[in-house]
Amino acid sequence: MPRKRGISLRCPSCRKIVLRSEPEFPFCSERCRLIDLGRWASGGYVISTPINDPETGDSGYPNPNVKKPN
Ligand SMILES: [Zn+2]
Numbered sequence: 001m002p003r004k005r006g007i008s009l010r011c012p013s014c015r016k017i018v019l020r021s022e023p024e025f026p027f028c029s030e031r032c033r034l035i036d037l038g039r040w041a042s043g044g045y046v047i048s049t050p051i052n053d054p055e056t057g058d059s060g061y062p063n064p065n066v067k068k069p070n
Pocket of ligand 1: 011012013014015016027028029032
């Protein structure tokens with residue numbers, strides 16, 4: 001089995017390799033961390049949350065746990 005040597009990620013802002021030992025991990029610097037925060041604030045990341053959950057539409061759905069009597 002392959003094992004990873006140390007833990008490193010790419011800085012979300014500038015894609016530079018960042019080691020876990022870095023103080024601003026997973027960012028390479030405080031500046032990049034602030035850039036990423038600013039991206040969130042400006043709507044760079046758009047997370048759509050569905051209002052209607054189709055999984056909960058259980059009206060008239062047969063209960064799979066009910067066993068038929070023999
Ligand atoms: Zn960076």
